[in-house]
Amino acid sequence: MDKIYQRSKDVYVSATLIYPYSGGAYTDKEHATQYTTSQLVDAFEQGALVQVDENVYATPVGCSIASDIATITYIVANGTTATSADIASLVSVADPE
Numbered sequence: 001m002d003k004i005y006q007r008s009k010d011v012y013v014s015a016t017l018i019y020p021y022s023g024g025a026y027t028d029k030e031h032a033t034q035y036t037t038s039q040l041v042d043a044f045e046q047g048a049l050v051q052v053d054e055n056v057y058a059t060p061v062g063c064s065i066a067s068d069i070a071t072i073t074y075i076v077a078n079g080t081t082a083t084s085a086d087i088a089s090l091v092s093v094a095d096p097e
Contacts, residue, residue: 013046014047015046015047016043016047017051018040018043018049018060020052024093027039035070035093037069037070037093040072041063041065050072050074050076060073068094069091069092069094070091072090075088076088
């Protein structure tokens, strides 16, 4: 059985926030710094939340890496009906060489 362990740097962290902007995953509300691939995968593995809007959060449901770029997928209710939702994805930038 494979396991993902918490590390000492994560001991008091409840979740890491991801801020979406123009299809990218950002580390800050100002959208100044985009997640790198390793940062985004780490955030996903440790239980990240996507802050879709003020007081609206979504839990990522998938993470994949292709061509050194991580993509997370999340689902958020769209308010049309009780059973309808939108699926969206956010991407990282490649890790520096």
